[in-house]
Amino acid sequence: MQPEGRQPGGRAWHRIQLCHSLDSPPVSWESRLVCGKPFGRGDGCASVFAKGGGEVVLKVLIVDDDKLTLKGLIASMPWADYAMEVVGEASNGIEALRFLEEHTADLVLCDLDKPLMSGLELIRKATVLYPDLAFAVLTIHSDFECIQQALRLGAIDYVAKVQLDRENFSSLLERISNRLRKNVQERSSQAGHWEDCVCHEDTISLLIALSEEDAEGPARGEKEYISTGRGVWFLNQGSAEPESVKRYLEGRFLLLEIQHVLGMKYGEVFRCADRYRRRALFYEYRREDKHISHSVKELEKREESVSPEQFTALKQHWLSMEWLHDETAFQSALQELSQSRLTKEQLLHIVLAVEHAWNRSYSEPLELEIVAPSDFLCWQEIEDWLEDIRQKSALLSGKYRFSREVTESIFRARRMIEEEYAQHLYSDEIARRVNMSRSYFSQCFHEICGCSFVDYLRRVRVEKAKEYLSHTSLSLQQIAEQTGYDDEKYFNRVFRKSTGMLPSEYRKQHRI
Structure with a gap:
């Protein structure tokens, strides 16, 4: 029988990569308009720039999982007539965040009904990371409360999808453009x-x-x-x-x-x-x-920016979770992170990554979920939040009969499976990496996780395969390879045993 594995290198397509926004702190674009300086990614600022010495051009990102609607909006709306330019498109909130990590935009035209991350959640997260970013929302909702919630989060306009055929595109763009430019002018006029x-x-x-x-x-x-x-x-x-x-x-x-x-x-x-x-x-x-x-x-005095390599190393150190049960390691990690003088946006990337990693490993056994605040006022609050995570993690030691060291080793093994499921993984190798004998590792893993190492690995892989089947057009062979199986037929058997249906049947029922 084929082992649970595949060629190395596969990654979960949907996982949020939170480490790429490494530019200097954004400069407010209203102040850049005042002083007449050009804009660019190097400043991490908004993308507004003067066109022909005249009107400011606004860069637009469109987020919609309906490809026909998305392409229609890009092709049909008279963007150039209102000094607007579509610079990117995304099918869901996670793709939109990835785009914003590496590109600049002034306006996001966002569908509220998206898979993986709702439009409201996208607005909530993006406005924290990119305060000068504006949103206008598309919706099929007739529930005015949903629209009101988007407006409370900062959206400057909305349009119902059912009105798109009847809505005058020029009127819509004029309204959005005027509101966005008015906001900028109001904030900058006095300072000028x-x-x-x-x-x-x-x-x-x-x-x-x-x-x-x-x-x-x-x-x-x-x-x-x-x-x-x-x-x-x-x-x-x-x-x-x-x-x-x-x-x-x-x-x-x-x-x-x-x-x-x-x-x-x-x-x-x-x-x-x-x-x-x-x-x-x-x-x-x-x-x-x-x-x-x-x-x-x-x-x-200008703060020196960390390099991308330094930032990635800092993030990986926090994601290792070695600081959770070691006070000395925790204080050392805090000092290193504080001295790095990351921008607030970069710190929030690490915070959200820690939130995601902790919930993935600990929320189920502890029956609780941590949620990072939408904003931190100061470094002191980040210290307090991380300390609170450590206190919650300490509850593990009282839940199982094993020592704290053994319990944490098993959870380290779980994190390895969840991060490396696309590679060839074997219980003896993982046991060695967490400094346990194979037999004792298998015993402890089964008792703490409620299933064997092989069953847990298979469960993780099948769940990832479901996401590929629902949200991508990859072939079954490609999905098999991306979830750790070299052979499509073996993948089909494993999937059917776990779900009661073939991957092709699951895709027909759950394709979004």
Whole structure:
């Protein structure tokens, strides 16, 4: 009988890769419009750029699992007439996140009814990672509550699919374009008057939003606040603290005083503050802080970005879960991660990867699931969240009769199966890798996991095969190879034994 294995190299097609967004912290595109600088991926910023010295061109990503609708939207809508350009397409939320990791976009036209990740979940995750990204939604829902939920998450418009044939495409694009450009202009118009003005005082004060949820900040009617970019406002009263700022400091806002700015242009100072907010502030801030003071020279210091290789190594170290039951390893990993000075977006990538890996391994036996907050205000909150995961993981030691070391070794073996199921895997090899004898490993694995090593490996592979059959057009031979089976006939027998039907029958019933 053929062993449970295949040629190495296969990967789960649907797994979110959370480690590619490695550019510098994004610069708010309204401030880039003000200072007239070009945009590009190298800054990790929004993709808006001037076309022919005139109107700004908006880059659009379309997300829809209906290929006919997707192709129709791309081909039929007069994008160029409204200075818009379709730069990418995705069939689901996971593909959209992958695209955004490596490309820039200003607007996502998103179907709410998608496999693997709903449109609402995509908006929720993407707005945390890419705060300046705008969304318009397509939906077949007649339930207004679903539409309202999308709008509450930040969508700027919606259109029912049943109206697409009757909807005037030009009217739709004009509406979306106008709303998006109006948002940009409102945030940038006030700051534009100050960009080239020279500071006549040695200290200025800025109100900083600590959370993206509060990034809209003070209302436009509050004259003492001048927006200098998303989440930053200049206090137009010298360095004095106006009474009105106190109510903001009671919430998730901070007063930043920047010293030694006499003779500098306000625009230069504002950009220093923007860079500081997007990286260094996250690590320096403590919950009890309401005021922070820095000289402008300190803010001008640029954080060095980690290389892609360094980032991948950091992520893999956290995904190894070696820190879960070892206090020394945990503190060392925290220190290394803090000193790396990753951007907040990069930290969130690691957090989401840890969430996914932990739930995959521990949620079933512990009968609980961890959910990362949609946003962290500071590094201190990430430390607390990771410590909470360690406390939950400690519950394992009381659930089984084995020692903590043995229990964790079996869970390490489970993670190896879930990550390497597409390769040739054998119980004796895995036992050796977790430092256990083959016989004792088999005994412990069966008692902790409720099935043998071979049965667990087969279960993981069949579940992955179901996803391929439901969501891809790969041939049965290709799916067999991607799930660890060299022979299609053997794959068919294993699948039928596990599900009661052949892979071809399963595909007919479950194809999305």
